Amino acid sequence: MSIKNIRLEVMQFLENKVDDFVDQFLIPxxxxxxxxxxxxxxxxxxxxxEVKELQEIAKDLPYDFWVAMVGDTITEEALPTYESWxxxxxxxxxxxxxxxxxxxxxxxxxxxxxxxxxxxxxxxxGRVNMREVEITTQHLIADGFDIGTGKDPYKNFVYTxxxxxxxxxxxxxxxxxxxxxxxxxxxxxxxxxxGDEMRHHHAYSEFVNQIFKVDPSExxxxxxxxxxxxxxxxxxxxxxxxxxxGTAFEQFSNxxxxxxxxxxxxxxxxxxxxxDKWNIDKISGLTDEAEKARDYLMKLPGRMAKISERLVLPxxxxxxxxxxxxxxx
Numbered sequence: 001m002s003i004k005n006i007r008l009e010v011m012q013f014l015e016n017k018v019d020d021f022v023d024q025f026l027i028p029x030x031x032x033x034x035x036x037x038x039x040x041x042x043x044x045x046x047x048x049x050e051v052k053e054l055q056e057i058a059k060d061l062p063y064d065f066w067v068a069m070v071g072d073t074i075t076e077e078a079l080p081t082y083e084s085w086x087x088x089x090x091x092x093x094x095x096x097x098x099x100x101x102x103x104x105x106x107x108x109x110x111x112x113x114x115x116x117x118x119x120x121x122x123x124x125x126g127r128v129n130m131r132e133v134e135i136t137t138q139h140l141i142a143d144g145f146d147i148g149t150g151k152d153p154y155k156n157f158v159y160t161x162x163x164x165x166x167x168x169x170x171x172x173x174x175x176x177x178x179x180x181x182x183x184x185x186x187x188x189x190x191x192x193x194x195g196d197e198m199r200h201h202h203a204y205s206e207f208v209n210q211i212f213k214v215d216p217s218e219x220x221x222x223x224x225x226x227x228x229x230x231x232x233x234x235x236x237x238x239x240x241x242x243x244x245x246g247t248a249f250e251q252f253s254n255x256x257x258x259x260x261x262x263x264x265x266x267x268x269x270x271x272x273x274x275x276d277k278w279n280i281d282k283i284s285g286l287t288d289e290a291e292k293a294r295d296y297l298m299k300l301p302g303r304m305a306k307i308s309e310r311l312v313l314p315x316x317x318x319x320x321x322x323x324x325x326x327x328x329x
Contacts, residue, residue, distance in 0.1 A: 003218065004090065010215050011091025011100065011153050017210065018099030025203035026106050035117035038189050040124065051124055057183050058125040065181065066127055066323040068174055068261045071252045073122055074133065075167075075235045076115035076193075078140045082234060083108040086160075090151045107200065114193045121189060132321040135241040136248070143237040143245050148229050154215075154222035157207045158274075162231045164201035165270050166262060168194050173261045205277055216283050217290035223278075224293035227271060227300055240321045251318035258317075264308035272301040 040050035083104060086092060092100040122128050149155035175190035211219045238249040256262045275281075280297055 006215065006218065007153055008090050010211060013214065014207070014210055015091070015099040018103050021203060021206070022103060022106060025199055025206070026110060027199075029109070032110065033113075033192055035113055035120060038117060038185065038192070039120055054121075054124055054185070055126050057185075058127050061127070061178070061181050061183060063323055064255060064259045064317075065174075065177055067252070067255050067320055068170075068177075068259055069118070069122065070128055070133055070320070070322045071235070071238075071256065072170055072174060072190075073115065073118040074137050074140060074238070075233075076111070076118060077137045078145075078234065079108060079111055079115060080141055081144050082111075085145075085147075086156065088151055089153050089156050091153050107203075110196055110200070114196065117189060117193070121186065128323050129321060132241055136239065136322065139239050139241075139245075140235060140237060143239075145232070145234055145237055147232050147234070149226070152222065154208075154211060154219055155226055157204050157211070158223050158226040159231060160204040161201060161208055161274060162226075162270055163234060164197050164204055165273065166231075166233075166266065168197035168201060169266050169270075170256070170262045171197060177259070177261075205274065209278055212278060212283060216285055217287040220280075220283065220286060220290040220293045220297075223274075223280075224296055227297060231267070248320070251320070254313050255318065255320075257311075257313055264311050265305070268301050268304045268308055271304065275301065 040047050040054065044050070086104045087094045087101065089100075092098070092104060094101040094104075122133065123130055147159055149159050171190045171194035175187045175194060178184075178190060179187035208219065208223075233249070233253075235252070236249050237245045238252060239245055239247050253262075257264065275297060280294055283294070286294060
């Protein structure tokens with residue numbers, strides 16, 4: 001039987017557990033928070049006063065903070081790309097509306113709230129150039145992405161396990177920064193989004209854990225493959241108006257690193273957390289090739305940590321079209 005067919009068979013086997021995954025890791029629509037819970041109510045007589053208060057507090061937030069906020073928002077707003085990608089994964093049958101496609105749709109519905117909330121906050125804040133933000137978002141969705149997983153569910157679940165934790169870190173750090181700058185409401189907004197991301201991380205990492213139980217060698221090789229090629233961030237094609245694909249991503253990454261929102265050390269920490277979470281050192285029944293993959297994975301965080309120590313960031317800060325320094329007092 002081919003590797004592709006074995007993966008499909010494993011996905012079909014695990015599909016019996018998808019309803020349990022939905023109940024465990026997702027929250028019913030009627031009870032989960034909605035963006036309007038954290039924004040000024042346009043139907044309220046106090047709407048304009050609430051917006052004015054929001055804008056007054058926003059004036060005290062510095063330029064780098066707004067760059068991080070915009071980057072997080074654009075990444076969340078590119079959700080159509082992520083859903084369409086996951087719907088093409090082996091074992092996910094959208095036409096047949098199988099269990100895995102149900103998971104993808106319901107996961108997407110939760111994630112969709114994040115971009116809605118952040119976008120509306122940015123708009124109301126009056127601190128950013130929304131048209132430039134919207135152009136970048138449209139470019140990112142139009143350009144798509146290539147995360148190196150193909151349609152392989154094993155590789156995709158490694159990617160989502162890693163990426164959901166990375167997104168948690170980013171939103172949680174922005175939440176702390178907002179709190180430090182005195183914006184308690186925005187801090188709560190980012191904290192709630194971070195909470196969703198952590199739940200989703202637990203879900204996808206559990207999918208991988210379940211696969212390790214039934215197909216350990218191939219799951220180990222898929223994990224090694226993704227770590228070897230490195231995890232590509234979902235916004236790696238990021239660009240501003242008039243620019244080429246990917247030109248803004250490195251500049252944004254440098255900005256996030258300087259601000260401490262998401263760093264090279266975080267990348268290494270996530271790698272180690274996944275190794276620990278999946279008990280990579282204790283998995284048995286591996287082929288010789290998978291044993292070599294395990295050895296590679298166990299040594300990788302230490303090697304990557306040494307590389308991250310030598311990372312030198314450019315001193316000059318890029319000025320993004322999304323956030324004009326003149327607008328930030």
